[in-house]
Amino acid sequence: MSPLINLQLGWPSPRLFPAEQLAAATAKCLSDPDIAASALIYGPDLGYMPLRCSVSDWLSKFYLPSSGPISTDRIAITGGASQSLANILLAFSDKTLTQRVWMVEPTYFLACTIFEDAGLVGKLRGVPENEHGIDILFLREALSKFENEEKAKSKTESEAEPADQTGKVFRHLLYITPTF
Numbered sequence: 001m002s003p004l005i006n007l008q009l010g011w012p013s014p015r016l017f018p019a020e021q022l023a024a025a026t027a028k029c030l031s032d033p034d035i036a037a038s039a040l041i042y043g044p045d046l047g048y049m050p051l052r053c054s055v056s057d058w059l060s061k062f063y064l065p066s067s068g069p070i071s072t073d074r075i076a077i078t079g080g081a082s083q084s085l086a087n088i089l090l091a092f093s094d095k096t097l098t099q100r101v102w103m104v105e106p107t108y109f110l111a112c113t114i115f116e117d118a119g120l121v122g123k124l125r126g127v128p129e130n131e132h133g134i135d136i137l138f139l140r141e142a143l144s145k146f147e148n149e150e151k152a153k154s155k156t157e158s159e160a161e162p163a164d165q166t167g168k169v170f171r172h173l174l175y176i177t178p179t180f
Contacts, residue, residue: 046072046077047075047076047077047078048077051077052075053072055075055077056069056070056072056074057069059075081108082110085111085114085175086114086118089114089115089118089120089173090118092168092169092173093118093169093170093173094119094169095118095119095120097169098120098123098169098171098172098173099123099146099150099171100123100146100171100173101115101120101123101124101125101172101173101174101175102125102126102127102143102172102173102174102175103127103176104126104128104129104134104176105126105127105128105129107175107177111175111177112124115175125142127139127142127174133176134174134176139174143172
């Protein structure tokens with residue numbers, strides 16, 4: 001009998017780990033003083049520019065967007081899904097102004113903790129899926145119910161001041177994860 005595979009955590013099989021390739025790439029980077037100097041210090045917020053340029057070029061060639069090439073300003077390199085989600089929340093949410101996070105059920109197991117760490121405790125709501133994806137009718141009704149409840153509250157009770165933050169902050173966030 002084969003050993004059980006734990007699918008709860010979403011970890012890849014160790015057979016897929018590119019240990020040899022990473023060792024070679026690390027040796028190459030650290031043996032070049034110019035690359036090593038930039039690799040071992042804090043880099044730009046959006047990530048290593050040559051990598052962002054490569055990703056931008058590849059996306060532009062692969063998708064051929066009618067609006068023109070994809071700008072490097074639209075590319076951010078992060079350490080993975082959890083860091084990306086935390087960065088997005090820092091940029092587009094506020095613990096006072098963001099009223100609800102609508103999450104597809106089931107969802108990524110670490111997402112709830114990341115939302116709560118961003119100050120959105122008690123604001124997470126599940127949205128079921130159907131054969132077409134997220135249940136839009138359910139979401140529409142839940143949003144409408146929430147908005148009606150907010151209107152019923154007194155203005156002073158529901159009015160909130162944003163934190164010191166620049167950029168667009170959203171009252172509602174929709175978190176969905178693709179399934180294939």
